[in-house]
Amino acid sequence: MKSTLAWISWRLLLSRKTLFGGTAPLALLGLILGVAALVVSMAVMSGFESTLQQAMTDVSGHVQVVKRSRFPDDWKDLEARIKKAEPTLVGATRFVFIEGIMAHNGQISGVLLEGVDTERVTSVLKFKSRVQSGSEDLSAPSDVPLALIGSGLAKKMNLKVGDVFRVVVPVTETVDPNSLQRKVGQFKVQGILELGKYDWNERFVVTGLTAAQQVAEIGDRYSGLLLRFPSAQYARQAGFNLSRALGTPYWIRDWRDSNENLFDAVSVERPAIFFVVSIIIFVAAFNISSTLFVNVVQRYKDIAILKTVGFRRKDIIKIFTFQGLFMGAIGLFGGFIVGFILCALFNTLQGSLGLIAGAVYRVDGISLSIRFTDTIAICFATMLICFIATLAPARRGGQLNPMEGLRNE
Structure with a gap:
């Protein structure tokens, strides 16, 4: 009917x-x-x-474990503790953040220099899908340390793949900790990235961990570890678990925290x-x-x-x-x-x-x-x-x- x-x-x-x-x-x-x-x-x-x-997940991973202390430690031991607390860990890589000033052809711009472990970075960060020109491979042989830069920064500084630019980093003097001296590092553009966030595109520079440590004269010290888990949705729960397991010497934040x-x-x-x-x-x-x-x-x-x-x-x-x-x-x-x-x-x-x-x-x-x-x-x-x-x-x-x-x- x-x-x-x-x-x-x-x-x-x-x-x-x-x-x-x-x-x-x-x-x-x-x-x-x-x-x-x-x-x-x-x-x-x-x-x-x-x-x-x-x-956020492509460029900064699912979870960041940041050291509160500047003293060097065994990062492999830290990774083992993380894996014990969270067996679902897919990958981990060391990183260091350094603020500096880029100089090229008479132009200057404030930048954030990130050093990453070139042997492990591909297991955590996904730069390949964000390459506009060039390559994301930072381990290729080169006389000058290789770097990846944001598309906005490349446009503003008129940089293209193969160009060499300088980054000026303030370094604390060993004699007088209250005084600073300049340290200049040279880098070659290996790739230009569309990083997905406006501020990253305007000031982000990614290079190898060793090159970043040398220009900042920090020895083998690093800022922390970038972690990747099976899914971005699980990252917050993993962050809570790591906070309880690692304790106060470390600061844990997931991909959502910085844009909560x-x-x-x-x-x-x-x-x-x-x-x-x-x-x-x-x-x-x-x-x-x-x-x-x-x-x-x-x-x-x-x-x-x-x-x-x-x-x-x-x-x-x-x-x-x-x-x-x-x-x-x-x-x-x-x-x-x-x-x-x-x-x-x-x-x-x-x-x-x-x-x-x-x-x-x-x-x-x-x-x-x-x-x-x-x-x-x-x-x-x-x-x-x-x-x-x-x-x-x-x-x-x-x-x-x-x-x-x-x-x-």
Whole structure:
């Protein structure tokens, strides 16, 4: 019986009086645009979060173990303690952070020089997928220490692969610890990277650990270890476990810690944006409701005939409810198509038109993505709103007296 009612509803919907007449096309267009706006807004929020997460895990690993002491120690012993506390450890590499000033062709810029263990870095950091030009291999033979630089820094300093630049690092004098002297190191550009974060692209320089230690004159000391685990989602739990196992001499932070405010903002704004944009669907759905009210009036004769041949009030209500749901499904399908087109257009134009201001949003570009949970939420919300909007006209049609419908015929 339900299939028969659905067929009758579909046939009535495709007539000129309903889908192709009156305000129905405009109501359907409004629903399509509302769904498309919801798809794009959720794709932007999800894309921002996933883009920032990918950048953090590719460039800084899942967890950082930072030493509070500057005294050298056995890093292999530290790695063994970490692996004992967290057997899921995939890879670990030493690193050191040094602030300095880059100088090239009369231009200067403040930079953050990161030294990494060239033999182990590939097991933790994922620079290969971020290479714009050159290579990520820092262990290649060279007379001058090799370095990887951010794309913004390369553009600002007019550097290309193969160029040699200098980094000036302040070094504490051994006689007077309150005095500083300059130490200049030379590096050759091995690769230019798109690091995913605006501030990293503008001032990040990556080189071998030994080269960074030599230019800073710190011997075999290092800042800590960068760690990678099977998944980024497990990193926070791993960080808690390591904090308990290693104790106070070490500072543990995961990839989310340094941008906690941004991730919290996304989690708060996502439902708010979903609700605000859903208002467009509410308006479009009640336009569909008004269309169905008009359709009920125009279908008095048809409703009367259906009731005369034995259709019950409940059956008439189902017919008009099916009509509203069919229109909702058409709007939902069309909205997803338009939304996907707009997402593809956004991805194409954001680089050339600078739609994302890196200095404001911390990222230079967003790879829009539609999550499965967002898709389910959009579908459920749209169909629920359309169902609620059809109840009133459907009940009005079900209450029609057959004699009233045939009075003027």
